[in-house]
Amino acid sequence: MARTQGSHSAQTGPRIREAALRLFAKHGYAAVSMRQIARDVGVQAGALYNYTPDKQALLFDLLKGHMDELLAAWKAEPTPATPTLRLEAFVRFHIRFHLARPQAIFISYMELRNLDPDNFAIIEGLRKRYESTLTGILRDGLTEGSFAVPDPALATYALIAMLTGVNTWYRDKGRLSVDEVSDIYWDMTCRMVAR
Amino acid sequence: MARTQGSHSAQTGPRIREAALRLFAKHGYAAVSMRQIARDVGVQAGALYNYTPDKQALLFDLLKGHMDELLAAWKAEPTPATPTLRLEAFVRFHIRFHLARPQAIFISYMELRNLDPDNFAIIEGLRKRYESTLTGILRDGLTEGSFAVPDPALATYALIAMLTGVNTWYRDKGRLSVDEVSDIYWDMTCRMVAR
DNA sequence: ACTTGATCTGAACAGCCGTTCAAATCTATC
DNA sequence: GATAGATTTGAACGGCTGTTCAGATCAAGT
Numbered sequence: 001m002a003r004t005q006g007s008h009s010a011q012t013g014p015r016i017r018e019a020a021l022r023l024f025a026k027h028g029y030a031a032v033s034m035r036q037i038a039r040d041v042g043v044q045a046g047a048l049y050n051y052t053p054d055k056q057a058l059l060f061d062l063l064k065g066h067m068d069e070l071l072a073a074w075k076a077e078p079t080p081a082t083p084t085l086r087l088e089a090f091v092r093f094h095i096r097f098h099l100a101r102p103q104a105i106f107i108s109y110m111e112l113r114n115l116d117p118d119n120f121a122i123i124e125g126l127r128k129r130y131e132s133t134l135t136g137i138l139r140d141g142l143t144e145g146s147f148a149v150p151d152p153a154l155a156t157y158a159l160i161a162m163l164t165g166v167n168t169w170y171r172d173k174g175r176l177s178v179d180e181v182s183d184i185y186w187d188m189t190c191r192m193v194a195r
Numbered sequence: 196m197a198r199t200q201g202s203h204s205a206q207t208g209p210r211i212r213e214a215a216l217r218l219f220a221k222h223g224y225a226a227v228s229m230r231q232i233a234r235d236v237g238v239q240a241g242a243l244y245n246y247t248p249d250k251q252a253l254l255f256d257l258l259k260g261h262m263d264e265l266l267a268a269w270k271a272e273p274t275p276a277t278p279t280l281r282l283e284a285f286v287r288f289h290i291r292f293h294l295a296r297p298q299a300i301f302i303s304y305m306e307l308r309n310l311d312p313d314n315f316a317i318i319e320g321l322r323k324r325y326e327s328t329l330t331g332i333l334r335d336g337l338t339e340g341s342f343a344v345p346d347p348a349l350a351t352y353a354l355i356a357m358l359t360g361v362n363t364w365y366r367d368k369g370r371l372s373v374d375e376v377s378d379i380y381w382d383m384t385c386r387m388v389a390r
Numbered sequence: 391a392c393t394t395g396a397t398c399t400g401a402a403c404a405g406c407c408g409t410t411c412a413a414a415t416c417t418a419t420c
Numbered sequence: 421g422a423t424a425g426a427t428t429t430g431a432a433c434g435g436c437t438g439t440t441c442a443g444a445t446c447a448a449g450t
Contacts, residue, residue, distance in 0.1 A: 391450100392449100392450085393448100393449085393450080394448090394449080394450100395446105395447090395448090395449100396445105396446080396447075396448090397444105397445085397446070397447090398443105398444085398445080398446085399442105399443085399444075399445090400441105400442100400443095400444100401440105401441095401442100402439105402440085402441090403438105403439085403440080403441105404437100404438105404439100405436105405437080405438100406435105406436080406437065406438105407434100407435080408433105408434105408435095408436105409432105409433085409434105410431105410432085410433080411429105411430105411431095411432090411433105412429105412430100412431100413428105413429085413430095414427100414428085414429075414430100415426105415427085415429090416425105416426080416427070416428085417424105417425090417426075417427090418423100418424085418425085418426090419422105419423085419424080419425095420422085420423080420424100
């Protein structure tokens with residue numbers, strides 16, 4: 001037996017990434033075997049190596065792709081005129097973007113330690129880049145006089161943790177919609193940083 | 196060869212738990228083998244089974260022990276008179292307790308999915324019990340008129356995530372002491388919930 | 391000094407791990 | 421219809437996995 005009917009790299013490649021994302025998110029990188037991923041795709045384990053040099057690259061590509069998408073999506077957002085409006089845009093964007101990709105976010109936070117040092121440094125750099133945009137907004141509002149946070153760096157950590165935390169409890173069929181959650185979190189954010 | 200000189204269960208038992216805690220925190224439950232833990236303790240893998248029925252129980256005991264300790268420590272704290280003072284006590288307690296046990300906290304958040312369903316339910320119940328004490332404080336302050344949170348349940352999630360997030364960036368030799376961090380986080384908390 | 395029970399070793403078990411590769415079979419092009 | 425290149429299989433590699441257990445050696449009680 002060998003090449004199978006209807007086999008195309010344009011189909012198998014994405015399906016492998018989807019299966020890896022789903023399985024890594026559910027069981028964790030270390031707990032998932034290449035054979036499990038292959039079984040999920042409906043292929044033998046050896047076939048995976050036409051699409052990734054090794055398991056590590058599979059994880060890295062998922063995380064790198066997610067971070068690139070995050071930064072690009074934020075860059076594509078309009079930039080409101082005032083720091084307060086920019087902060088509101090960030091809060092709503094962060095919640096919306098993260099709730100739309102629960103698996104990728106889960107992996108991005110849980111599997112960092114399974115990255116090789118070089119790969120870790122790259123992902124960490126991208127994350128810092130994203131977080132620094134929030135710090136910039138806070139600093140702008142501080143110098144402009146509309147915010148009164150005691151420490152912009154810590155406020156960044158606090159806000160990112162608070163906003164990302166939504167992913168741990170939000171359920172699609174819950175009592176609140178994404179917009180309602182965003183309203184409440186923007187309210188809390190506003191009170192936290194406002195003068 | 197067999198029993199070794201100076202071998203005592205009162206020593207080996209704790210050393211196994213310490214090694215497991217350290218290694219699970221560093222590499223993840225699934226990525227750590229029983230032989231690695233044994234090597235760290237200076238013993239053969241078979242000896243571990245005098246102290247734990249299996250690897251799963253080792254993880255569960257660490258998480259269960261941690262949650263018991265957390266709940267007991269909070270119970271031992273004095274209960275101030277007003278909701279505002281109780282909230283301040285909670286914020287400072289949470290940061291202090293968590294920063295003192297980074298590895299246990301790390302495991303408690305990262306390895307939940309590696310628990311058997313039964314074990315998961317137990318840990319999850321204890322966590323809910325802890326979080327509900329915060330919700331209670333928020334509700335008290337709400338009915339008493341000193342707080343003005345839009346939603347106590349969401350405020351609980353937001354605050355817990357924000358406070359626990361300190362563990363991801365805090366470094367012992369950093370620019371801020373635990374008390375200084377607590378001051379700033381209490382300030383942000385206060386502004387977030389105050390009327 | 392002798393016995394009893396606690397403690398550990400070292401080997402073994404069956405099974406899974408990531409990865410490689412020649413051979414087989416497909417699709418696409420001419 | 422022949423040919424070339426893309427794609428997958430299936431077997432194999434050495435090594436690691438959690439767990440069990442008989443036998444060896446220790447510490448402690450008498």
